[in-house]
């Protein structure tokens with residue numbers, strides 16, 4: 001049976017070294033590996049973006065993975081008009097354009113600005129269609145080494161060895177994935193559309209409106225001082241990804257702090273000094289304890305977040321080449 005048609009699979013229990021896993025990834029990304037549509041790359045991005053959303057058994061729901069997938073493709077297909085398959089439209093293009101038409105907007109709006117009902121409808125349709133093709137296919141392509149899955153329970157469970165490897169090499173894997181995805185899209189789209197293509201891929205899940213998080217932290221939890229320098233926050237309040245967005249590639253309440261423009265600009269794409277880690281871990285305990293103040297979609301998901309999450313992310317970000325902001329230079 002072809003890999004994509006499998007309804008479930010168990011990861012192989014053979015022990016895998018990091019060099020085995022490097023070799024498997026290299027063959028998945030090799031130019032001799034044939035791709036009809038770009039789904040494999042979109043799916044790998046979705047797995048990498050969700051590495052830190054696993055529960056204690058390293059499980060991810062299809063819904064979590066495909067919400068990243070749907071958001072990314074919504075922006076690539078509708079905002080940038082990028083074809084995802086040679087010749088005819090990829091199925092996902094038909095689905096997303098059909099949903100867009102049914103919403104009745106005059107112009108394309110980014111995924112983040114859609115209503116929750118619309119987002120859920122998109123995610124469901126994308127999951128139903130795309131989970132068919134990608135989950136079993138990558139399972140086979142990875143020689144059954146990355147994860148187990150079941151289309152019945154709609155759960156992916158990472159092989160611990162593959163999971164560790166992906167966390168340690170997240171940034172490099174992401175870059176290779178963007179490179180091969182870009183090459184694929186360049187083949188099936190005009191030159192005009194593929195300008196700045198790697199940025200379009202990288203930023204396909206970037207949200208610009210973080211005002212909801214500002215409101216939650218400032219209004220609901222009375223965070224009225226800069227997380228870093230402690231000065232009181234006036235009119236310009238920046239919402240900072242404590243672990244940089246360029247590493248985590250997503251927006252979760254547990255990773256946001258409020259900062260003054262000065263500190264936020266200086267910190268930019270770097271890690272905060274390690275001494276701030278405890279502060280955010282303690283702050284998150286309060287956000288969890290008093291979560292009833294917040295709309296449930298913004299709450300910290302305690303199935304995946306634990307007191308160790310920030311520390312783990314911090315360590316993995318360093319392993320992936322992130323440096324810390326030398327706070328003493330600026331404050």
Ligand SMILES: [Zn+2]
Pocket residue numbers: 226227228229230231259260261262263264
């Ligand atoms: Zn500050």
